[in-house]
Amino acid sequence: MIVKHYTDVPEKNTGFDGVTIRWLVSPKLGAKNYAMRYFVMKKGSEIPIHQHDWEHEIFIVKGEGIITNGEKEFRVKAGDFLYVPPNEPHGYKATGETLEFLCIIPAKREAIPEEEWA
DSSP, X not given: OOOOOGGGSOOEEOXXXXXXXXXXXXXXXXXXXXXXXXXXXXXXXXXXXXXXXXXXXXXXXXXXXXXXXXXXXXXXXXXXXEEEOTTOOEEEEEEEEEEEEEEEEEOXXXXXXXXXXX
């Protein structure tokens, strides 16, 4: 068993202005089925609409934002959760001071950076 505080994990840039990620659980720790990531988005930051062939399970930890599938927008806040099916377009925008969320994805090579495997 591994027990840590999320701040023990380095915060990394995602390539999107104002958006960081912490890989809390990944194959690097021995996870074989799922990876858990912690995102922090500063007010006004965005992750553009994109899609993957894997699902996402998301839990909003703090703040407020908008999640879209390109057709519909959903206002989210702390305590809300989402299920994004495989291949569904999805994008995020922080509307509060921050939007912080956990995102769980399958531990697939195409979904996880190489440094999270070793």
